Amino acid sequence: MEARSYEDAVTWLRDHGFDLTEAPGTNGRVFLRKYNVSAAIQKTPDDGVKIFAYPGYLMGSEISKLVNRGYQQFLKTSKAEVPATADHLKAVQSFSEELKEALGLPSLYNESLGTVSESYHYDRITDRDKPVVDRPKRPWEIAGKAVAAKKGRA
Numbered sequence: 001m002e003a004r005s006y007e008d009a010v011t012w013l014r015d016h017g018f019d020l021t022e023a024p025g026t027n028g029r030v031f032l033r034k035y036n037v038s039a040a041i042q043k044t045p046d047d048g049v050k051i052f053a054y055p056g057y058l059m060g061s062e063i064s065k066l067v068n069r070g071y072q073q074f075l076k077t078s079k080a081e082v083p084a085t086a087d088h089l090k091a092v093q094s095f096s097e098e099l100k101e102a103l104g105l106p107s108l109y110n111e112s113l114g115t116v117s118e119s120y121h122y123d124r125i126t127d128r129d130k131p132v133v134d135r136p137k138r139p140w141e142i143a144g145k146a147v148a149a150k151k152g153r154a
Helices: 006-015 086-103 139-153
Strands: 019-022 029-034 037-043 049-059 065-068 073-076 081-083
Touching: 006 019, 006 037, 006 086, 029 049, 029 086, 037 086, 049 065, 049 073, 049 086
Parallel strands: none
Antiparallel strands: 019 029, 029 037, 037 049, 065 073, 073 081
């Protein structure tokens, strides 16, 4: 697939049901909306197109970021963070795949399998980059000592 020009991408997006809104005070930048997901693209100096704001589910008027905490994905804005539902993830996935097609970008296998988060925060790997003595004790390490102490008294 070949990258599209800005005008070709905008035409493709309009023809495929995307709502386009010119960004106020700028030339060559538009906000896209479909499936209650939004992103922004802008024209490059060589008449190409690049993504200015990556796809995210709309929460109010703000584009959320998808955050993966290992056990659950969340939609995060500057004001709120809510668990992402299957419907949220399906909408972001569909929007992202259509946007790639509109811009002439490759659709990568691992991204096509499901929604990819912008950020991954696994609670059990937090602080692993610190020396062992500087790491905070994990709940199971503290609980393990309490259990051992109780067994020793019996």
